[in-house]
Amino acid sequence: MRSAATPGERTSRRSVLAGVLLSVGVLVAPPPAVAAGASGADTVRSLYGTLLECMQSGPALGLSGRYARIEPVVRRVFDVPFMTRLAVGPEWERLNDARRQQISQAFARYIAAIYAQRFDSYAGEVLRVTGEQPTSTDTVVTSDIVKSDGEPVQISYLLRQNGAAWQIIDVYLNGTISELATRRSEFGSILRAQGIDGLIVILNAKADTLAARPS
Numbered sequence: 001m002r003s004a005a006t007p008g009e010r011t012s013r014r015s016v017l018a019g020v021l022l023s024v025g026v027l028v029a030p031p032p033a034v035a036a037g038a039s040g041a042d043t044v045r046s047l048y049g050t051l052l053e054c055m056q057s058g059p060a061l062g063l064s065g066r067y068a069r070i071e072p073v074v075r076r077v078f079d080v081p082f083m084t085r086l087a088v089g090p091e092w093e094r095l096n097d098a099r100r101q102q103i104s105q106a107f108a109r110y111i112a113a114i115y116a117q118r119f120d121s122y123a124g125e126v127l128r129v130t131g132e133q134p135t136s137t138d139t140v141v142t143s144d145i146v147k148s149d150g151e152p153v154q155i156s157y158l159l160r161q162n163g164a165a166w167q168i169i170d171v172y173l174n175g176t177i178s179e180l181a182t183r184r185s186e187f188g189s190i191l192r193a194q195g196i197d198g199l200i201v202i203l204n205a206k207a208d209t210l211a212a213r214p215s
Contacts, residue, residue, distance in 0.1 A: 040139040040159040040166040041132040047077045047168075048127040048143070051115065055122040067116035074112045079160065079167035080104050086169075087183040088199075091191055099196055106203035113210035123148035139166065142175075 050073045054066040061069065074080070084104040085092045092100065126146040133140045138160045144152045158170040171179040190199045 038166065039132060040134075040141045040157070041129045043077050043159060043166045043168065044129050044141045044143060044157050047073060048129070051119045052122075052125075052127055054116070055119050055125065058119070058121040063116055063120070066120065067112055070115045070119075071108070071112040074115065075108055076165075077168055078108070078111065079162050079169050080108045080111075082160070082162075082167075082169055083107070083180060083183075086180055087187050088191070088196075089184060089188060091196060095196060099200075102200050103196060103203070106200045106207070109207040110203045110210075113207040117210045138169075 050070060054061060054069055058066060081100070081104045084100075084107045087107070088095075088103065095103070125148055127143070128146070129141060129143045131142045133142070138158055141157045141159060143155050143157070145155060146152045154174050156172040156175050157168050158172070159166045160169050161167075169180070173179070187199060190202055194202070
């Protein structure tokens with residue numbers, strides 16, 4: 001993982017880590033699937049396992065290799081269509097299926113590109129699940145990402161059961177800052193100014209920009 005320098009950069013990277021807050025000629029094994037009947041904590045462990053592998057092999061994989069490893073995991077462990085619907089808000093109901101698929105795919109690409117760009121190297125970081133608290137309908141998984149200097153970043157995940165699998169639907173930094181609420185505010189501004197086509201273009205452009213940055 002990159003080691004930040006200024007306090008502003010460290011704060012920004014914490015937000016990116018919450019975000020929730022994402023193939024080259026290096027052969028890599030496919031990420032392990034979450035077994036049927038697995039818990040919400042197992043879903044988060046699957047995500048963390050992939051991120052840790054990408055960090056440990058970061059330079060060898062390169063940015064595009066990390067993206068290739070992370071992107072299918074994002075689509076599996078996050079309920080991206082559900083998250084996109086909530087982030088887009090009322091405009092979602094006016095979209096046809098093709099537009100819904102386009103915006104969901106753009107959102108997934110953006111998430112995967114962020115993870116691939118940020119989790120780029122390993123310097124002893126620890127990614128660990130610390131607990132799980134079921135609710136009447138969902139479950140909350142708590143975790144720490146302990147940076148190489150020993151500073152922990154507390155991240156909680158809200159998951160819902162989608163069929164037989166528990167999938168992430170929101171990410172909270174320090175237990176309070178909702179990534180989905182942040183995205184809904186950002187998306188709302190873009191939708192008002194540029195409409196759904198503008199939002200799709202912007203998300204894909206952000207993903208392309210992140211993927212084009214040096215590892």
